Each structure stands twice: as C-alpha cells, then as structure tokens.
C-alpha cells in the first residue's frame with residue numbers, strides 16, 4: 001500500500017475511524033470458520049444461494065455507476081467490474097449445480113434489505129461520489145474477507161477454495177485498490193455534505209455486510 005496514497009486518503013481514514021465495525025465485517029465468524037476449516041457446509045450453501053440473489057441486484061447498481069461515470073478511465077474500471085460479474089453469474093450457476101443447490105430461493109430479510117439499499121443507491125439523483133464509495137466498500141469487504149481465508153496457515157476446506165479465490169485473489173485486490181483511488185479522488189472535490197453522506201453509506205455497507213454474514217450463519 002505504501003506510496004499509492006492508500007494510507008492518507010479519505011477512505012483510509014474512515015476504515016481507521018470505524019475499525020471495530022470494519023473488522024466485524026471483514027473478520028466475521030462465518031469467514032473465520034471457513035479459514036479454520038470448521039464452517040458448517042449448510043451455512044456455506046445458504047450463503048451461496050443468497051449471494052447469487054444479491055449479485056443479481058448488484059448488476060443494476062453497478063450499471064447505474066457506469067451511467068454516472070464521466071472520466072474515461074472510470075468508465076473503463078466500472079465496465080471491467082460489469083464484465084467480471086458476467087463471469088461471476090456463470091460461476092454461481094456452476095457452483096450451485098456442483099453442490100446440488102437451487103438458486104431459486106426466497107431472499108432472506110437481511111438480503112432483501114441490502115438489495116433495497118442497492119436499489120436506492122442506483123437512483124439517478126444519487127451522487128457519483130456516494131455511489132462510488134458504496135461500490136468500493138462492498139467489493140473491499142469481500143476481498144478482505146476471502147483473502148484472509150487464503151493466507152498461509154489457513155485450513156480452508158479444498159471445496160471452498162474456489163469461492164475464496166474468486167474474491168480473495170490479487171487481481172480482485174487490485175480492482176478494489178483502483179476503486180479506492182477513484183473514491184478518494186471524488187471525495188477530495190466533493191462538498192462537505194456529500195462527504196458526510198458518503199461516510200454514512202460506508203457505515204451502512206459495513207452493517208449490511210455484517211448482517212449478510214450473520215444470515216448465512218443462522219440456523220434456519
């Protein structure tokens with residue numbers, strides 16, 4: 001991170017300021033149990049089906065960012081994110097069939113609420129900096145969580161490695177780093193009101209991610 005501004009930008013200050021919440025979202029018991037090999041496979045199966053529904057809702061949200069981006073390089077980055085989702089949707093279908101899971105499930109409350117939040121952020125009047133902060137936070141929580149399961153010494157079960165690599169790999173980490181730089185650049189020239197709104201959105205994303213993991217762990 002050193003030298004790329006990662007320590008000094010607005011987003012880095014927020015991660016520091018809200019670190020208990022950030023750690024809760026990125027080192028959740030669901031993730032820790034994947035990493036130590038003790039995860040209940042039925043929890044993983046529940047997560048997979050629910051996350052597929054989430055990703056379906058994530059597509060219109062990221063498409064809304066494509067419409068709002070004006071800088072050519074931002075358009076390229078967001079377009080890359082959309083292209084990756086195309087591959088991701090195929091992966092969910094393949095993974096579901098491997099596990100014998102139906103993707104035609106009812107969204108649970110935590111998922112419904114998170115998806116409703118995404119829909120509200122996709123509205124045309126939502127500021128670009130606010131929406132970009134959300135995209136950075138959503139992607140970064142997944143990267144930080146799943147890359148943790150790939151660290152040496154992890155006992156991540158073999159059959160879960162593909163999921164962990166999908167969001168934990170260094171290319172995805174690079175994408176998150178690029179999103180962070182875009183968000184920081186936008187926030188630098190945003191009004192105080194927009195900066196405040198963006199920080200609130202960051203906090204809400206962390207809470208939604210935490211609730212999503214809780215939902216995946218809960219016995220139903």
Ligand SMILES: Cc1ncc(CNC=O)c(N)n1
Nearest residue numbers: 051054055058138139142212
């Ligand atoms: C709940 C949640 N948060 C973030 C991501 C990662 N983004 C796209 O895949 C995800 N799949 N699910």
